[in-house]
Amino acid sequence: MTQVKLSVNGKEMSAEVEGRTLLVEVLRDKLGLTGTHVGCDTSQCGACTVHVNGRSMKSCSVLALDVAGAEVTTIEGMANPDGSLSVIQAAFKEHHGLQCGFCTPGMVMTAAALLKENPKPSEAEVRAYLEGNICRCTGYHNIVKAILAASGQDVAAIAAE
Amino acid sequence: MSVHNPMAHDSARLHVTGAARYVDDIPTPQGCLHLAFALSPVARGRIRAMDLAAMKGAEGVVAVFVAADLPFANDVSPSVHDEPLLATDRVHYMGQPVALVVADSHLSARKAARLLQIEVEAEPPILSIEDALAAESFFEDGPRVWAKGDAKAALGQAKHRLQGEITIGGQEHFYLEGQAALALPQEGGDMVIHSSTQHPTEIQHKVADALGLPMHGVRVECRRMGGGFGGKESQGNALAVACAVAARQTGRACKMRYDRDDDMIITGKRHDFRISYDVGFDDQGQIEAVRFTQITRGGWAQDLTAPVADRAMLHADNAYLLPHAEITSLRLKTNMQSATAFRGFGGPQGVLGIERVMDHIAHDLGLDPALVRRRNYYAAPHKASRAGLANTTPYGMEVRDFLLHEMTDQLLSDCDYAGRRAEIAVRNETSPILKRGIAFCPVKFGISFTLTHLNQAGALVHLYQDGSIMMNHGGTEMGQGLFQKLAQVAASRFGVAVDQVKITATDTAKVPNTSATAASSGSDLNGMAVLAACDAIRTRMAEFLGQGAEVRFANGRVTWGDKDISFAEAVAACYQARVGLSATGFYKTPDLSWDRAAGQGRPFFYFAHGAAVSEVVIDTLTGENRILRADILHDVGASLNPALDRGQVEGGYVQGAGWLTTEELVWDDRGHLRTHAPSTYKIPACSDRPAIFNVALVDGENPEATIYRSKAVGEPPFMLGISAFLALSHAISACGTGYPNLDAPATPERILAAIARVRS
Numbered sequence: 001m002t003q004v005k006l007s008v009n010g011k012e013m014s015a016e017v018e019g020r021t022l023l024v025e026v027l028r029d030k031l032g033l034t035g036t037h038v039g040c041d042t043s044q045c046g047a048c049t050v051h052v053n054g055r056s057m058k059s060c061s062v063l064a065l066d067v068a069g070a071e072v073t074t075i076e077g078m079a080n081p082d083g084s085l086s087v088i089q090a091a092f093k094e095h096h097g098l099q100c101g102f103c104t105p106g107m108v109m110t111a112a113a114l115l116k117e118n119p120k121p122s123e124a125e126v127r128a129y130l131e132g133n134i135c136r137c138t139g140y141h142n143i144v145k146a147i148l149a150a151s152g153q154d155v156a157a158i159a160a161e
Numbered sequence: 162m163s164v165h166n167p168m169a170h171d172s173a174r175l176h177v178t179g180a181a182r183y184v185d186d187i188p189t190p191q192g193c194l195h196l197a198f199a200l201s202p203v204a205r206g207r208i209r210a211m212d213l214a215a216m217k218g219a220e221g222v223v224a225v226f227v228a229a230d231l232p233f234a235n236d237v238s239p240s241v242h243d244e245p246l247l248a249t250d251r252v253h254y255m256g257q258p259v260a261l262v263v264a265d266s267h268l269s270a271r272k273a274a275r276l277l278q279i280e281v282e283a284e285p286p287i288l289s290i291e292d293a294l295a296a297e298s299f300f301e302d303g304p305r306v307w308a309k310g311d312a313k314a315a316l317g318q319a320k321h322r323l324q325g326e327i328t329i330g331g332q333e334h335f336y337l338e339g340q341a342a343l344a345l346p347q348e349g350g351d352m353v354i355h356s357s358t359q360h361p362t363e364i365q366h367k368v369a370d371a372l373g374l375p376m377h378g379v380r381v382e383c384r385r386m387g388g389g390f391g392g393k394e395s396q397g398n399a400l401a402v403a404c405a406v407a408a409r410q411t412g413r414a415c416k417m418r419y420d421r422d423d424d425m426i427i428t429g430k431r432h433d434f435r436i437s438y439d440v441g442f443d444d445q446g447q448i449e450a451v452r453f454t455q456i457t458r459g460g461w462a463q464d465l466t467a468p469v470a471d472r473a474m475l476h477a478d479n480a481y482l483l484p485h486a487e488i489t490s491l492r493l494k495t496n497m498q499s500a501t502a503f504r505g506f507g508g509p510q511g512v513l514g515i516e517r518v519m520d521h522i523a524h525d526l527g528l529d530p531a532l533v534r535r536r537n538y539y540a541a542p543h544k545a546s547r548a549g550l551a552n553t554t555p556y557g558m559e560v561r562d563f564l565l566h567e568m569t570d571q572l573l574s575d576c577d578y579a580g581r582r583a584e585i586a587v588r589n590e591t592s593p594i595l596k597r598g599i600a601f602c603p604v605k606f607g608i609s610f611t612l613t614h615l616n617q618a619g620a621l622v623h624l625y626q627d628g629s630i631m632m633n634h635g636g637t638e639m640g641q642g643l644f645q646k647l648a649q650v651a652a653s654r655f656g657v658a659v660d661q662v663k664i665t666a667t668d669t670a671k672v673p674n675t676s677a678t679a680a681s682s683g684s685d686l687n688g689m690a691v692l693a694a695c696d697a698i699r700t701r702m703a704e705f706l707g708q709g710a711e712v713r714f715a716n717g718r719v720t721w722g723d724k725d726i727s728f729a730e731a732v733a734a735c736y737q738a739r740v741g742l743s744a745t746g747f748y749k750t751p752d753l754s755w756d757r758a759a760g761q762g763r764p765f766f767y768f769a770h771g772a773a774v775s776e777v778v779i780d781t782l783t784g785e786n787r788i789l790r791a792d793i794l795h796d797v798g799a800s801l802n803p804a805l806d807r808g809q810v811e812g813g814y815v816q817g818a819g820w821l822t823t824e825e826l827v828w829d830d831r832g833h834l835r836t837h838a839p840s841t842y843k844i845p846a847c848s849d850r851p852a853i854f855n856v857a858l859v860d861g862e863n864p865e866a867t868i869y870r871s872k873a874v875g876e877p878p879f880m881l882g883i884s885a886f887l888a889l890s891h892a893i894s895a896c897g898t899g900y901p902n903l904d905a906p907a908t909p910e911r912i913l914a915a916i917a918r919v920r921s
Binding site for chain 1: 167169170172173174175176177178179180181182183185186188334335336337338339385386387388389390420421422639640641642804805807808811812813814815816838839840844845846847848850854856
């Protein structure tokens with residue numbers, strides 16, 4: 001067992017881990033941050049996406065020790081300091097970009113990474129960026145719309161309002 | 162009034178903040194144990210010996226159970242008790258649970274499960290349709306045949322006749338949240354179960370049997386699932402029962418979640434089908450008679466195969482008046498995962514069968530397939546059927562409400578089907594590599610459980626002294642927005658804002674004897690039960706407050722005569738006067754009658770309708786393809802919540818198109834499912850959805866007295882995805898003169914093979 005220190009959502013935290021312990025296990029099992037979900041266990045569905053030092057990563061395939069000392073942001077750290085929803089979160093809610101909600105935290109984290117890199121993405125760019133996040137419920141239409149709306153673009157013209 | 166408004170899903174805020182809890186997120190008591198199954202490595206045979214020593218000695222292992230260790234029933238079947246939790250003397254598919262490991266962590270349990278030493282006297286597995294037919298390996302007693310008129314005689318007299326066959330693949334549910342359960346032992350031997358299930362009452366029933374308890378000794382709770390799609394109607398039984406038995410034997414909380422690979426290897430999928438047809442028709446493409454043989458592989462246990470195959474038969478007509486029809490159904494028992502419920506429940510396979518026939522007829526006569534479809538429609542209400550035929554289905558149900566004539570006109574006009582079809586024909590002439598296709602598909606889907614007694618539901622509503630409302634019902638939430646819709650119903654009955662209604666987890670201690678949230682029936686059944694409960698309380702309040710005067714509940718106020726008080730004041734006054742402020746509600750669907758043996762009656766309360774046009778492009782060198790555009794018009798009656806209903810339509814279309822294009826299940830010749838992870842099993846990704854996606858809802862009302870005249874929406878839009886498959890067939894047909902005879906899923910390999918067929 002080794003002690004690993006992380007800054008998670010702005011708070012210094014530490015946990016006892018083995019060499020093989022995954023970041024998602026630390027977040028969910030040790031720190032109780034269960035908003036980060038495990039969907040496929042093999043880094044393909046994107047439900048476990050978090051930010052590590054500002055970059056989006058799939059926490060089910062990152063060893064905790066490999067990111068020791070890093071700044072980690074999870075879905076629990078995405079709301080505004082006063083508890084109100086961030087622009088991206090509010091857009092997912094307002095544009096019905098969710099159904100069962102299991103993929104939603106990963107979608108929000110990926111969307112936030114996208115808008116940081118590319119504040120005004122085209123619809124095609126949004127879709128390409130979301131390739132690593134699977135949703136089985138929505139057909140993606142409202143997810144794309146929510147992200148475009150969060151980027152400040154007019155989505156009124158997008159069909160299937 | 163809050164009904165009919167496009168409000169956000171009740172859990173939207175929880176979802177976007179990560180605060181929504183699924184089973185695996187529930188805090189567990191100290192000492193909670195974790196479970197994993199050890200699986201059969203062969204598809205069929207007799208177990209000679211099992212050596213559990215390595216498993217028992219593995220790090221973190223607390224106990225290992227095999228069938229002989231189970232204290233009571235070894236049964237997780239939802240139907241005919243043919244599905245043991247743990248294999249007894251024989252194994253029936255590769256992946257069948259044979260032993261249960263209980264350990265101190267999820268990882269320890271999974272690692273130990275891999276240490277099973279098992280010796281099986283292997284037998285050749287029954288895998289293919291041919292294997293099963295040769296071995297006469299059937300569920301139930303032989304073929305089921307339902308008929309209308311004399312199809313054989315009418316076929317002999319028809320001017321045109323075609324025969325053909327289509328193979329239709331199965332489908333993995335790929336709910337994002339895998340199967341999961343948590344058992345918490347209670348005093349006196351009682352058990353509380355948290356389960357990701359569409360059917361809490363069945364979990365309660367199976368757990369009670371496994372623990373030797375009456376059903377009152379088991380309470381099952383489900384706040385939400387991370388997707389269900391039918392895959393959590395019966396497939397959660399094994400996990401809940403395993404957790405309950407292990408919790409009883411160890412006295413500790415027990416949790417189980419399948420790793421994704423285990424989930425895909427162990428659990429059932431959509432039934433695959435082979436449908437052959439023999440159809441007779443006239444010069445106009447109007448069907449005189451059709452005979453279908455629907456063959457489906459049900460896997461190793463019966464599960465829900467009988468009602469699934471029945472529903473395929475009941476949808477062999479889709480939207481079309483068939484003067485003579487004969488539908489034969491064979492349900493094969495094979496050494497594979499036990500095929501189970503999946504959105505549409507056999508309906509989509511039946512619909513695809515007749516849609517293939519329409520496509521084939523149109524190709525044969527050189528007609529536009531949309532025209533052939535229209536010519537075969539059931540008559541619209543109050544219009545005469547063609548040739549004076551009775552407007553009845555092959556199972557003798559009169560089609561009274563049929564919206565597809567108007568819907569088809571509107572959709573084809575709005576999306577310029579005719580213009581685009583003509584343009585595609587011209588474009589394909591000058592495009593040697595890329596070929597486009599366009600196709601229209603209507604959907605008529607029967608709403609009600611075909612097992613009539615399941616069409617019942619209950620609800621429990623409390624008003625508290627402060628005017629806040631607690632609502633509970635027998636339905637489960639899997640993302641479809643059922644809870645939100647029913648909160649809107651309750652708020653509307655009391656004339657208050659929807660945020661005054663507390664939505665609570667489905668709980669067998671609050672509402673008993675519930676049916677699965679399935680068959681698209683969740684809001685129809687539970688909505689009426691919630692309405693009944695609310696109205697029972699409202700009536701008591703009105704009788705006390707109004708003393709004979711009419712009392713109104715609206716805008717947060719209660720008014721009668723010259724009185725006008727807030728809802729909270731009204732509730733407080735009723736409490737003070739000792740008026741009962743809690744009620745149950747009950748509903749059963751009226752007017753159903755179904756004789757399954759004869760295949761005659763009214764199995765459905767009503768029909769939901771949909772219509773879609775898809776446009777695709779294929780690369781004739783590689784078989785690669787894309788959906789370029791989809792246009793949908795869908796009938797949800799008077800929608801309880803149009804935003805949620807649109808979400809069902811969009812998601813249903815994409816999931817249906819996925820079933821028929823990218824999603825391919827592959828078993829090897831040993832019965833090993835080789836596509837058991839998203840690396841090899843491809844559900845649609847974000848870029849697979851159509852670039853142009855227009856969805857509209859019909860502005861209408863259900864003529865039947867459903868909850869606020871709405872219609873069910875869960876399953877019907879799934880079949881709209883069939884239009885994408887038909888469009889691929891159209892694109893392929895541009896490569897030559899032959900008929901593509903495309904099988905599903907239309908993978909690039911199958912598209913290339915079909916191109917070769919039409920060219921030869």
